[in-house]
Structures are given as C-alpha cells and as structure tokens.
Amino acid sequence: MALLDVEHLKIYYFTQEGPVKAVDDISFSVNEDETLGLIGESGCGKTTAVFAILRFVTPPGRIVAGKIVFQGRDIITLSNEEMRLLRGKGIAMVFQGAQNALNPVMTVGKQISEVILEHANITAAEAWERAKQQLELVGIGSARAKNYPHEFSGGMKQRVMVAIATACTPGLLIMDEPVTGLDVIVQRQLLTLTNDLRAKMHLPIIFITHDLSVIAETCDRVAVMYAGKIVEQGSTVSLYKEPIHPYSKALINSYPSVKGEKKELKSIPGAPPRLINPPAGCRFHPRCEYVMDICRTEEPPLENRNNGRLVACHLIK
C-alpha cells in the first residue's frame, strides 16, 4: 500500500464570479522512500493540492470531493485535533519563501525545539539537544543555535526551515518551491542537502516546483500538472526521455540547458487559462499543436500505459 494515496481530489474556490476549479479531479500516490515531483506553472493547482494534504485550504476554498489517504487514514475525515497532531509529526512542510516564515524574535534553536516539544513528551533540555542535532544535520552547525533568523542568509534560512520540518522525523515531507529565488550555488547546496536527507532518513518527499531541471536532480517520479489536472505521471527518467503528453513535451523542449548541445527551443503559444472558466474538453487544447476535434469537447481521462506511465491525452488512442 502506498504511503499517501490521493484519489480524485477536487478543490474549488467559491467566488462571486463562480467556482474556480483550482484542483479538478487529480489522483496520485507516494510510496515509501521515494520522491515525487509535482511540476506545473503558476495557477496549475499544485500548491493548493498539497495544502489540502495538510488541510490548509481556507474559505472560500473547499475540498469538494476525493480522498486523501495517509498511512491508511483518510485525512479529510480526521477531526481538528487529530489533524493538528498529524501536522509536523506525520506530515511536515517546507513552504515557499519559507525564509519569511521564521519568527524574527526567536532563536532558531528555540523554533526547532518548539516543534519537537509539541509532538514529544520530553524535557526542554532534551528538546534543545535535539534541535542542535537538527542544525548539524542540515549543515548549519549546532554552534549557531542561539542565532536569530536575521543573522542568516537566504539559503541558510531555508536550511533552518528544513531543520524544523524534519525535527520530528515526519512520515512525509512536502517541499513547496524550496529553492525558487535562491542563487545557483546556494540552490545546489540545498538540493544536495535534500538528497542527503532522503538517503539518510529514508524520507519520502513531495517536491513542488516549476523548474524541470530541479526535478531531474531530485525526484524519482514526477506528475505534470496543468490547469488543475494531472496530465502525465511516471518515472522521471522515462518521462524526460520520452514525454507523451504535448504539454510535457513542450515544457521539456522549452528548457535551455548549460550542458550538452545547444538545442533549438520552442515556445508554447498562449498562456495558462484562468480556472474560473477553463476551456472545454482538454484544458490544454487551445495551446496544443496536435489538437483534434475531440480535444475541444471531451476531456481525456488519465490512462495507464504499460510501463507505469499515466497520460491524459486523446492522442494516445
């Protein structure tokens, strides 16, 4: 059984203009000791989807359908108290722009031990020791436990966030655009850290980003999201080698690389749609170069190809 099973999840935002279908029937799963990448552009619903896993969806948004089964329990049906206990211990999250999530008037050591004390029945002194260990783990060093967030650079603050998130050895770690906005070298150091932690703690990770190359460096499997739907899913290696869905293909073909041959890049015409009134049929059809009549009227279902690849496209028939 998978560690996390998301089934037919739908999250709508109810505005006066009508419901915005931010996440419209997506299903994916995460197994033990693997990293799943969730890639998509702004507004595709990836952040909303993982917010639902932590039940952070606030009105006017609502989970209207679906199941989120974590370690055998459906998260949607849990009580508020059960959910609170789950956050941080069962599932932890590193947020986008997390550097602003640190309390400026508390030492980093204290912020880590706070989380530990919340979920474990130990003394403050023991929690402080564990906090120091966490700082060692992320490469900051226990000597800096008494420093305040403003004494750290952007990349190091991000590491503190990782230290906080992994403090209670969660069963699942979600990272939402953790390296976006960081300098190249700092980004690389953080990605190396993520891979190390993965190896050391056997930590399953959901990694959200819009950056194809980052996914290539860190994720075993990847799900491509577009306009609230998952259009393709599969192992990173095979998907990058042979993308099937036109959007995945277009994304990969529009990614410049510093190594290898300088390839011809193609832009994707148009822009991601507004989800208050998504295109009928396949949501990608207005921008698709292989569009057929059926694409304009019928939504393609997510289908299983024999090698473990899932694709939602009429082309594959």
Added chain:
Amino acid sequence: MKNNEVLRVEDLKKYFPVRQGLAGLFSSRKTEYVRAVDGVSFTVREGENLGFVGESGCGKTTMGRVILRLTEPTSGRIYCEGIDITSLNRRELKEQRRRMQMIFQDPHGSLNPRRTVNEILRQSIRIHKLVDGKAEEDSLIKETLENVGLAPADEFWNRYPILLSGGQRQRVGVARVLILRPKLVIADEPISMLDVSVRIGVLELLLAMRDEFGISLVYITHDLATARYICDRIAIMYLGKVVEMGPTEVIYSKPLHPYTQALIAAVPVPDPTVKMQDLPIKGYVPVTGTDTSTCGFYERCPYAMKEHVGENPPLIEVEPDHYVACFKVK
C-alpha cells in the same frame, strides 16, 4: 574607437558609502564602502548580445542602472556610439536616452497600474516627440504592438496592466522601449518572473529585436541556461568585478575561472540521467566591503594559494576574445 561599437564601458565603478549612524560622527574610521561595481570594462558591438551572469549581490543590476545613469557612477566612462555620456547634462542626457533603454524584471511593477497600454506607449512617443499628431501616434503605437506580438492591437489598446498576463506585460515593456528604436537595450532579468512556458516566447522577441531592428542587448541574469540561449558573449561577475568574459560556447564548454566552473557545475540539468557533480567550492558569498586588496574569490577558491594574497588578478586575454581574471590561469 571602432565604428560599430554601440557601448563602451571603461573602468566603471559604483561605490555606496556605508552609513555609520551617530557613532560614525565620533569615530575616526574611514568611511566604508560597498563596492557594488568595482572597475568593469567591456564593449558591445552592433547586433551583439552580451550577457552578464552572476549571483545576487555581484553588482550586475547596479551596473545596468549605472550605465543608463539611473544612478550616477562613482568613476569611469561610458560611451554610447562614441559619445561620452558620463559627462552630459540633463537635457543632453534626455536626448541620449532614446538610444539606450532598459527592460525591467518585474512585469507587474514596471507598468503604471493606472495607465492603459496605449497611454504607456504614447508617453514614450510624446517625451521624445517622435511623430506629430494623434493619428501618427496611433499608427506608430499600433505598429509597435504588432511588432511585439500583441495583436490585434485593438484588443490591448485600452487594457490596464492588471488585465494582462505576465508575458503580455513584458511585451508591453519591450514595446515601450522598441518604439524609440534604441541602439542598445539593457534587459535586467526580463523573464525570471514569468511562467516557464512563456519565457522562451519573450526571449525570442528579444532576439527578433536584434534581427529586425539591429538592437544590441545587454542581458543581465543569474540564469546561466537562458543566458546561453540568447547571448553571443558572456561575462561572469563576482563581487563587482568581471572574472571571465568570452564567446558563449567557449565559456560554457571550457570555463577557466574557478568561479565560472563552479557556477556551471552547480546548475541543475534537465536530464535525470546526469548525476549532480560535486561542487568544488565552499561557503557563501562574503559581504562586500571586506578586504579588497586580494582576489575576491580567495576564501572560496579550491586553488587558493598563499602567494595570491595582497594582489588583485587583472583581467587578461588568455585566448582571442577570452578574458580571465585569475592567477591560476596564465
């Protein structure tokens, strides 16, 4: 001075004094400076795209602003098509502005939220009195909108920026400078805030500006991958100085400066079969204002040697058109 030089920058410096506060009044310490741009020299030829690549804090954005005199340089000379613009007064500078323009990073913040698309472009025309009469203005605006891919022009004519997508806003930003037919455009991270599927489209627009209108580009970015795609030559900046400069493919295939090598090694590759290389350097970018008598990279350099302390490596041409500032490379 060669005739086809669009821009020549000589030993450009921009130092920001570090505010001492009240205590500074009483201390006898010399004022400290942040050396944002510390002696940069280069030329851009006609029809050429030159990229400036570096991490945050390396001074590339400041340099772009100083070249256009949006901030005054501390010292150095800037020549646009042979004219020394560093010493021009305000009126003369305004005329020169037609030839040198900038495209900004933030598509949302770089357009006045209270102006429609045609009003934004009209302002460019009116400030420089490009044409006479409203009908002429309208036709020039229409033509420019079509040039940047915002067609049919009528659809965008009365739109406020808030109703435009990020890519469309950047296109308006390009239109705003294109309408002046400049010789040089400095683009400061023009696509970093756009959706990935839209980025290549805007890059292609910048390339078209060069091909169709002969506009040279100075492309400032931290993104090595897109710089490779659009630039003919690349300059790598670190702590306010250019540490390596040369043709794009040479820099990417045979980087000589240790920092360049680290940068290229650090960029993730969109190919999952390629494993991440180990980074040869350590640590983080030091705060500027520290000891500047030594090579700025000394503390992080894997090839650092004691003999290198106390002297700054000069930028020398080690191969035709390939410059490096490093003691290791002779």
Added chain:
Amino acid sequence: MVKFLKQLESLREFVKLLWTHRMGRAGLIIFSLFAIVAIFAPFLRTVDPNITGSAENMLVPPNSQFWLGTDDLARDIWSQVLFGSRISLMVGFLAASLSIFVGTMMGVIAGFYGGRIGEVLMRIVDFFMMLPTLPLMIILAAVLGPSVWNIIFVVALVSWPTTARVVRSQVLSIKERAFVEASRCIGAGDFLLMFGEIFPNVVPIIFAQAVLVVTWAIYSEAVLAFLGLGDPTTISWGMMLHFAFESGVMSRTPNWIAPPVGSIVVLILGFTFLGTAITDVLKPGYREVRGL
C-alpha cells in the same frame, strides 16, 4: 470628452464598490440624504428661518406649524436645521479641498525630492503640526473676524499637515516602484514623474484623507460657531447651539439642541463610514477577497 466619460465610468464603478461595503453603503445613504437636504432646502423648509417673530411664538415646542418648535427669537428650528446643512457641507468641502490641495502639493514635492528640499518642507509641516489646533483656531477666528470664509481658511490651515504627511509617505513608497524608474529611463522629467506617474497612484489615499478632513472641518465649524466665533448672520448648526446656550434655556428645550447635535453627529458618522469604506475598497485585492 472620451477621457471624461471614462472617468465618470470609473467613478460609477467606484461608487458601486462602495455600495457593497456595509459601512460604505451606510455612508453613501447618509451623504446622499444630507446632500439632498442641502440642495433642496428652500423647497423643504416650512418658513423662512431668518424671520424672527413675536413673543407668543418664541420657544414653542414642536407642533404642526413649527415641526421642531421655535427658538428664543421665534425662528423655526426645522428650517434652520435644513439650511444649516448647507453651511456644514460647504465648510466641509471647501476647507477639505484647500487643505488637500496644499497638503498634496507639499507631500508630493517633499516625497519625490527627499534630501534637502524634503527635509525643509517636512520641518515646515512639523511646525504646523506642533501648533495646538483648537487654541490656534480660536485665536485666528477671533483675530480675523466672524465669517464662514475665515473658518474655512482656519480649518484648512490646521489640517493640511496631516495630509502632507500621509501623501509624502505614500509617495516615498510609490517612488521606488519600477514603473517610475521606467518612465525616468524613457526620459520623463521631474514634473511628469511627480504628476503624471506618481500622483495618479496617490489619488486613492487622498480620497480617504479628504473624507476625514471633511469630518474634521464640519466638527470644527460647529465648535467655533458654538464658541461665538462664527458669523451670527448665517445659519449653521453650531450657531444654533451657540444661541441655545446663550439663551439660558438650553436645559429645557431638547427640541432646540437635539436636531443640530444629531445632524452633526450623523453627518460626521456618515463621512467616517465613507472614509473607512474607501480605505478598505482601495486596498489591492478587495474584490478578490469579497469574491467579486
């Protein structure tokens, strides 16, 4: 012409937005009510409020002839209240306009230039802010003489510094935004930058500030008139209270006190509601949060 119609259109939109705001709706209703009263006062009055009468009509409690009764000179209170609204609104708007104009000029110039000019201007602002408002108003009104125009001047004089401060801080933050630098890069001069680029983005805050100044002006007019510094020949709510106080029978004639006091309170409340609503409505993202 087209531009004017466009601006009317956006004004309509703006008013519609205000209507969706609870306080905005209340404020709009109150304001409209008083505006109608002020405009149509000659048609709504029962008797000429200036006409004094004979002894038997003095201090009459409300009846069918004098809806709210009469004052100590047999003048109809209802009609006085109606005409008093004209003074209050006029003082409110004119004083606010003058105050906003001066304050905005100072604020924009000080904020845009900063440096020496900014410092000097802000010190002037500080000086004016330091002056105690009520005593200053009283002294000026006493010195300049009783007249509505003097009151307008005095109120503007005392209230412009706050506007200058508010505008300046807004200008400081807008000045940093990329589109201002973009215009400068295109070649726009200082004047165009200040009034073509920055000012349109300051207008929302000026609206909110203006509304507050109006409330303050209305209140100040009432206070000054009550203290006897107003023009005794004009009818205003403050003046009515002044005469009521002078007459000595204030404690026995609630029908004389309540209408002017009530009107002042309700009008100021209405504008305060409007001010709050404008500030909320103009916050970016207001429409999204309300699901509009």
